[in-house]
Amino acid sequence: MNPLHARNAFVYDKIINWFPGHMAKGLRLITEKLNAVQVVIEFEPIAQKKDRLIVYNKSDLAHPDTEAVITKAFKEFKGQDVVFTNANEDTNIKGIIKYLATKAKVSGTASEKELTTTVMVVGMPNVGKSSLINSLRRIGVKKGKAAPTGAIPGITRTVAGTIKVLDSPKVYLIDTPGVMIPHIPDPISAIKVALTGAISDHLSDEEVIADYLLFQLNQAQDYSYLKLYNIKEPTDDIRVFLPQVAKYIGALKKGGEYNLTAAAQFLIKQYRLGKLGRFTLDDIQPESLARFLTKEIEDPVSRRQQKKANKIEDRRLKRLQQLRKAEEAESNIESKL
Incomplete structure (x- = not known):
């Protein structure tokens, strides 16, 4: 393939919305716990007026120029300060x-005053929140894993209790479920x-993700994929590329x-493991x-649209809360019968 003949743009028009019930519940629980939190790590729409620290985890997978710019x-x-981390290292x-x-x-009480910080760690699925918490705990208090980790979006389903990561002053973290914005x-x-793994692969079609x-x-x-998968020449056609990869892996x-x-x-999977090199998908x-x-x-139009979207989401969350109360009331009635 002559590089001049490669696609100049990727054509894709499907709107992917993934906001299952456990995410709606998680978002509500996160919002309820914010009053007890001094610092929010990572997720801007949740942070409100709290101190906010943006963490770019898995920095070992990003292009080397990304951190500085x-x-x-x-x-x-x-x-705003940002921190680039690789929690696994x-x-x-x-x-x-x-x-x-x-x-x-x-x-604390007048007789038992102490310095403490309570931190909420929030973000999209599969960004490494639990890995970050485990790393903070490993370095801060020299203890092992406290939060479950995994490559499948949605492993952390509920807001967890506090996890100590420093003794003096005391720093406690709250792990949260991965939460998507309701609409992209x-x-x-x-x-x-989807390519980074924050959305379940099947929702956007694995072959489309591979094409992107x-x-x-x-x-x-x-074109390192030529040597990796024993392909003779570059191609920009996924219909040509995938069969050759399938042949290579049997x-x-x-x-x-x-x-x-x-x-x-x-x-x-190879991309997410860094086997295809270090890439930053956004224009930096x-x-x-x-x-x-x-x-x-x-x-100002974007601001108005965002405010409108926020109001719609607030109303939706209130309706969910009302439904939950109605379900609890119905359950109480049934238990008395």
């Missing part, structure tokens, strides 16, 4: 613990989220037909980051 852009346009974890310790405040209006943003991955590899002019159906779904799943050119970070300030 994003850190600079957030500082310049938002006055405890990268930059001590810095997070130091930051949280500075947020400690006096709590841009299909390309949705497919990016192939598009990104060719855009970066990274993914066959009955009758000898290539199993393209298995090949797509293999590719996606300084001018693009400037537009993104200042868009809300410059675009």
Whole structure:
């Protein structure tokens, strides 16, 4: 494939919405617990007026230039500190613990006053929240795993109790279920989220995700997949690419037909493990980051739309709460009969 003949854009128009019942419940529980929290790690719409620390985990999978340009852009346009971590390797974890310790405040009875910080860790599924908590605990109090981890979105289903990660001052973390925003209006943003594993693969079709991955590899002019999968020449056609990957891994159906779904799943897993290199899917050119970070300030229409969306979501959550109360009342009546 001549690089000049590669696709200039990825065409995808499916809106992917994934906001199952456990996420709605988790969002409600998170909101209810915010009053007891001093710091929120990671998820902007939840943070409200709390101190907020943005953590970019799995930084070992991002393009090497990502940390410097994003850190600079957030500082310049938002006055916001960000931290890049690899929780599996405890990268930059001590810095997070130091930051949280500075947020400690006096709590307890008059006779037993102590400095404490309560922190809520929130974000989309599969960003490594539980891994981050375990890393903070490992470094802060020299203890083992406290939160379950896994590659399947939705492992953490409920808001957990507090987990101590520092003794002096005392720092406690609250783990939360992965929560998506209820609606991702841009299909390309949705497919990016799906590729990173925050949305269940089957909702967006594994072969479509693999096609977007192939598009990104060719855009970066990274043809290392040729040697990895014993492919003779670059291609931008997923109908050509997947059968060759299926052949390489021996993914066959009955009758000898290539199993393209298995090949797509293999590719996606390879990407998420960093086997295909380090990639940042979003545009991190300084001018693009400037537009993104200042868009809300410059675009009153977007602000109005966001406020409208927030109001709709608030009403929806109130209806869910009312339904829950009605179900509890009905259950109480049945138990008395």
